[in-house]
Amino acid sequence: MRKEESVTDLGLIRIHKNVIASIASLAATEIQGVKRIGGDFKSGLMEMMGQKSLSSIKVDTNKNGEVIVDVPVVIKYGYNIPDIAARVQESVRLGLEKMTNLSVKDINVNVQAIERE
Amino acid sequence: MRLLGILFYTAVLVIIGLKMIMVSLAFSFDFLRPQTMTYINNALAFLQNNSNARIILGLSGFLLILVSISLAQVILGKFQREKTIAFKTASGEVTIALTAVEDLIRRITYLIPDVKELRPDVRAHKKGLTVDLRVVLSSEANIPGLTERIEEITKTKMQEVLGLEEKVVVNTHIVKIISAQDKDKRKKDDIQPTIPFSGYGKF
Numbered sequence: 001m002r003k004e005e006s007v008t009d010l011g012l013i014r015i016h017k018n019v020i021a022s023i024a025s026l027a028a029t030e031i032q033g034v035k036r037i038g039g040d041f042k043s044g045l046m047e048m049m050g051q052k053s054l055s056s057i058k059v060d061t062n063k064n065g066e067v068i069v070d071v072p073v074v075i076k077y078g079y080n081i082p083d084i085a086a087r088v089q090e091s092v093r094l095g096l097e098k099m100t101n102l103s104v105k106d107i108n109v110n111v112q113a114i115e116r117e
Numbered sequence: 118m119r120l121l122g123i124l125f126y127t128a129v130l131v132i133i134g135l136k137m138i139m140v141s142l143a144f145s146f147d148f149l150r151p152q153t154m155t156y157i158n159n160a161l162a163f164l165q166n167n168s169n170a171r172i173i174l175g176l177s178g179f180l181l182i183l184v185s186i187s188l189a190q191v192i193l194g195k196f197q198r199e200k201t202i203a204f205k206t207a208s209g210e211v212t213i214a215l216t217a218v219e220d221l222i223r224r225i226t227y228l229i230p231d232v233k234e235l236r237p238d239v240r241a242h243k244k245g246l247t248v249d250l251r252v253v254l255s256s257e258a259n260i261p262g263l264t265e266r267i268e269e270i271t272k273t274k275m276q277e278v279l280g281l282e283e284k285v286v287v288n289t290h291i292v293k294i295i296s297a298q299d300k301d302k303r304k305k306d307d308i309q310p311t312i313p314f315s316g317y318g319k320f
Contacts, residue, residue: 068209077224081213082204082280089208106209110201114220 004061004102015100021057024069024107027095028088033079038072038112066105067096074113085109122188202241202279213279215239222248225274229267231258233295245284246275253293264289 004015025037040056058070069092075084089107096104143149164170201212222237234253239246248271254263268287275285 075217077221079278080280081217081278082206082211085211086206086208089206089211093208108210108212111211111213111217113214113217114224116224 004065004067004100006101015102017059018055020059020067020069020096020100020102021055023095023099024057024059024071024092025055027091028071028073031084031087031091033076033084034088035074035076035115035117038074038110040072062105064103064105066103068106068108069096069104070108070110072110072112074115075111077114077116081111085111122192125184125188200241202246202281215241218246218275218279221275221278222250222271225270226267228270229263231255231263232267234293235267245286246281248275248285248287250287250289251292252289253295254291256294256296258294260291264291 004017004020006013006015028034028037038056056072060068060070062068071088071092073085073088075081088109092107093104096102164174200215202215202218203210203212205211218239219237222239223235226232226235231254232252233255236251238249238251240249250267250271252264252267254260267289271287272285275281
């Protein structure tokens, strides 16, 4: 997995994509109405095999070094989905910018399911 | 690419099927000539003795598996992508899985007591959404009134929760009407599961 890099006077700072995924995960689950982060085939398979679950949040960077994050979420029943999705995008953007100083291009929210509280 | 994948799998399955039919017919009607058997034996002997042939065979198998996995991923990815509703926001894209919309509809029906079971099937197309509902009702229910209510609640809730401006068409299909007795019986069955040999040792 590639790492996001930035250069300072004293050296190089690398932020692993897993760190970005963790920040995005925490920022998304902070929003009221988000039940949990959704899963994908790979993370489900790893979980079934008893392995520590990998984050299903996908982190990519484009040529300009901007970050693109795909966040799968499960939303609680009774909440307005576009509203929650917009709040997740805002929270993830704020979280990433605050903690990593990275420039975030897109935060794509994928609503996978709706579950009761 | 998707068409190519489907054609690949269809071709492979048709070839396997034809081979099986041919082998079955050949054994049934004794079509196998001694020359054919010699040819098969020679081919197997060649594979056994020639290391290059074995390597080529193994690599071909590996390549076939890789091609097969990539094509399956492309096809499944395409199908998955199609099964979502997407809209753009300033911060990126929001996609809602149609299965999530189905979950939502299933929850909505808890609001209507006469609906005993509901299986939604949501399809998205350019003009909007089509929702097919397969409903099990209780026998006391007034069907026209109830279906109208189901359709109305489904439509308004979907537009409210999903923020949809597109047209939502709801088709209701009543698959079964169950009586209150059936319901009670079902409840009893659910509550009292029988455990085999559970009475032993009790005095």
